[in-house]
Amino acid sequence: MHCSSARGSSTGSSTRSPPRGHEPVVSGLRVNGSLVVPDAELRERFSRSSGPGGQGVNTTDSRVELLYDLAASAVLTEGQRARLTSRLGDRLTGSVLTVTASEHRTQLANRRAARDRMATLLRGALAPPAPKRRPTRRTRGSNERRLQGKKERGQVKAARRRPDW
Numbered sequence: 001m002h003c004s005s006a007r008g009s010s011t012g013s014s015t016r017s018p019p020r021g022h023e024p025v026v027s028g029l030r031v032n033g034s035l036v037v038p039d040a041e042l043r044e045r046f047s048r049s050s051g052p053g054g055q056g057v058n059t060t061d062s063r064v065e066l067l068y069d070l071a072a073s074a075v076l077t078e079g080q081r082a083r084l085t086s087r088l089g090d091r092l093t094g095s096v097l098t099v100t101a102s103e104h105r106t107q108l109a110n111r112r113a114a115r116d117r118m119a120t121l122l123r124g125a126l127a128p129p130a131p132k133r134r135p136t137r138r139t140r141g142s143n144e145r146r147l148q149g150k151k152e153r154g155q156v157k158a159a160r161r162r163p164d165w
Contacts, residue, residue: 029115031122037075042118043067044111049102063102066114068122071095080126087125097121 029037046061070076070084070092088097099121101113138146 029119031119032126035075037068037073041068041073041075046107060107062105062107062110063100064107064110064114066099066118068097068118069095070097084122084125088121
Protein backbone atom coordinates (compact mmCIF):
# COMPACT_ATOMS: atom_id res chain seq x y z
CA MET A 1 0.00 0.00 0.00
CA HIS A 2 1.39 3.33 -1.05
CA CYS A 3 0.72 6.41 0.97
CA SER A 4 1.63 9.83 -0.24
CA SER A 5 3.30 12.06 2.24
CA ALA A 6 5.09 15.36 1.80
CA ARG A 7 8.28 13.81 3.02
CA GLY A 8 8.56 11.13 0.36
CA SER A 9 7.04 12.97 -2.55
CA SER A 10 9.07 14.19 -5.46
CA THR A 11 7.75 17.74 -5.13
CA GLY A 12 9.95 18.51 -2.16
CA SER A 13 13.41 19.01 -3.61
CA SER A 14 16.45 18.81 -1.39
CA THR A 15 18.50 21.19 -3.51
CA ARG A 16 17.57 24.81 -3.17
CA SER A 17 17.82 27.40 -5.87
CA PRO A 18 18.87 30.85 -4.75
CA PRO A 19 16.08 33.35 -4.17
CA ARG A 20 15.16 35.53 -7.11
CA GLY A 21 17.43 38.55 -7.44
CA HIS A 22 20.39 36.80 -5.82
CA GLU A 23 23.15 35.33 -7.92
CA PRO A 24 24.96 32.22 -6.72
CA VAL A 25 27.93 32.86 -4.47
CA VAL A 26 31.18 32.59 -6.40
CA SER A 27 34.38 32.14 -4.44
CA GLY A 28 36.43 34.78 -6.16
CA LEU A 29 36.25 37.87 -8.30
CA ARG A 30 34.48 37.17 -11.61
CA VAL A 31 36.26 39.22 -14.28
CA ASN A 32 34.65 37.69 -17.37
CA GLY A 33 33.16 34.38 -18.46
CA SER A 34 36.48 32.55 -18.40
CA LEU A 35 38.45 34.32 -15.65
CA VAL A 36 37.71 34.21 -11.94
CA VAL A 37 40.38 35.54 -9.58
CA PRO A 38 40.32 33.45 -6.38
CA ASP A 39 39.78 35.31 -3.11
CA ALA A 40 43.10 33.87 -1.89
CA GLU A 41 44.96 36.00 -4.49
CA LEU A 42 43.28 39.24 -3.38
CA ARG A 43 44.36 41.20 -0.31
CA GLU A 44 42.22 43.76 1.45
CA ARG A 45 43.44 46.56 3.69
CA PHE A 46 41.16 48.74 5.75
CA SER A 47 41.71 52.26 7.03
CA ARG A 48 39.72 55.27 8.09
CA SER A 49 38.02 57.25 5.37
CA SER A 50 38.91 60.89 5.01
CA GLY A 51 36.47 63.75 5.11
CA PRO A 52 33.57 64.68 7.37
CA GLY A 53 31.48 62.05 9.08
CA GLY A 54 30.89 63.00 12.67
CA GLN A 55 31.60 60.67 15.53
CA GLY A 56 31.14 57.46 13.54
CA VAL A 57 34.04 58.15 11.19
CA ASN A 58 36.45 58.25 14.11
CA THR A 59 35.94 54.59 14.92
CA THR A 60 35.13 52.79 11.67
CA ASP A 61 37.75 51.58 9.23
CA SER A 62 35.43 51.88 6.23
CA ARG A 63 37.99 52.72 3.50
CA VAL A 64 38.97 49.60 1.54
CA GLU A 65 42.14 49.02 -0.45
CA LEU A 66 42.01 45.93 -2.68
CA LEU A 67 45.38 44.59 -3.89
CA TYR A 68 46.04 42.02 -6.62
CA ASP A 69 49.57 40.81 -7.42
CA LEU A 70 49.65 40.08 -11.14
CA ALA A 71 53.08 38.40 -11.08
CA ALA A 72 52.08 35.93 -8.35
CA SER A 73 48.67 35.09 -9.81
CA ALA A 74 48.19 31.46 -10.80
CA VAL A 75 45.03 32.03 -12.87
CA LEU A 76 46.55 34.39 -15.44
CA THR A 77 48.21 33.13 -18.61
CA GLU A 78 51.45 34.76 -19.71
CA GLY A 79 49.62 36.59 -22.48
CA GLN A 80 47.02 37.96 -20.06
CA ARG A 81 49.73 38.96 -17.60
CA ALA A 82 51.68 40.79 -20.32
CA ARG A 83 48.57 42.59 -21.58
CA LEU A 84 47.57 43.65 -18.05
CA THR A 85 51.09 44.84 -17.26
CA SER A 86 51.33 46.92 -20.43
CA ARG A 87 47.83 48.40 -20.22
CA LEU A 88 47.76 49.03 -16.47
CA GLY A 89 51.43 49.95 -16.10
CA ASP A 90 50.77 53.40 -14.65
CA ARG A 91 48.41 51.93 -12.02
CA LEU A 92 50.81 49.22 -10.86
CA THR A 93 53.19 49.40 -7.93
CA GLY A 94 55.75 46.79 -8.92
CA SER A 95 53.36 44.09 -10.11
CA VAL A 96 50.57 44.89 -7.64
CA LEU A 97 47.34 46.49 -8.84
CA THR A 98 45.64 48.58 -6.14
CA VAL A 99 42.04 49.80 -6.12
CA THR A 100 40.52 51.88 -3.33
CA ALA A 101 36.94 52.66 -2.34
CA SER A 102 35.84 55.07 0.36
CA GLU A 103 32.69 56.65 -1.03
CA HIS A 104 30.27 54.62 1.11
CA ARG A 105 29.69 54.82 4.83
CA THR A 106 30.02 51.09 5.49
CA GLN A 107 33.00 48.83 5.01
CA LEU A 108 30.86 46.19 3.30
CA ALA A 109 29.60 48.63 0.66
CA ASN A 110 33.16 49.85 0.06
CA ARG A 111 34.39 46.25 -0.26
CA ARG A 112 31.76 45.60 -2.94
CA ALA A 113 32.63 48.85 -4.72
CA ALA A 114 36.35 48.01 -4.70
CA ARG A 115 35.70 44.50 -6.05
CA ASP A 116 33.42 45.86 -8.79
CA ARG A 117 36.02 48.49 -9.71
CA MET A 118 38.81 45.87 -9.82
CA ALA A 119 36.73 43.56 -12.05
CA THR A 120 35.85 46.43 -14.41
CA LEU A 121 39.49 47.51 -14.60
CA LEU A 122 40.73 43.97 -15.34
CA ARG A 123 37.92 43.34 -17.86
CA GLY A 124 38.76 46.52 -19.76
CA ALA A 125 42.49 45.80 -19.80
CA LEU A 126 42.00 42.20 -20.96
CA ALA A 127 39.62 43.13 -23.78
CA PRO A 128 41.17 42.60 -27.20
CA PRO A 129 42.25 45.80 -28.92
CA ALA A 130 39.81 47.30 -31.39
CA PRO A 131 40.65 46.46 -35.00
CA LYS A 132 42.56 49.12 -36.91
CA ARG A 133 40.30 51.38 -38.91
CA ARG A 134 40.79 51.07 -42.63
CA PRO A 135 39.94 54.45 -44.15
CA THR A 136 37.20 54.40 -46.74
CA ARG A 137 38.31 55.10 -50.28
CA ARG A 138 36.95 58.13 -52.11
CA THR A 139 34.54 57.29 -54.90
CA ARG A 140 35.49 58.17 -58.44
CA GLY A 141 32.59 60.65 -58.69
CA SER A 142 33.56 62.50 -55.50
CA ASN A 143 37.17 62.67 -56.67
CA GLU A 144 36.15 64.05 -60.09
CA ARG A 145 33.89 66.66 -58.44
CA ARG A 146 36.73 67.69 -56.13
CA LEU A 147 39.15 68.09 -59.04
CA GLN A 148 36.54 69.97 -61.11
CA GLY A 149 35.99 72.38 -58.21
CA LYS A 150 39.74 72.97 -57.91
CA LYS A 151 39.98 73.61 -61.65
CA GLU A 152 37.10 76.13 -61.56
CA ARG A 153 38.58 77.90 -58.55
CA GLY A 154 41.93 78.12 -60.37
CA GLN A 155 40.22 79.65 -63.41
CA VAL A 156 38.51 82.28 -61.20
CA LYS A 157 41.86 83.22 -59.70
CA ALA A 158 43.57 83.23 -63.10
CA ALA A 159 40.93 85.67 -64.40
CA ARG A 160 41.92 88.12 -61.64
CA ARG A 161 45.54 88.25 -62.75
CA ARG A 162 46.93 91.14 -64.73
CA PRO A 163 46.95 90.25 -68.44
CA ASP A 164 50.31 89.12 -69.74
CA TRP A 165 50.95 91.30 -72.91
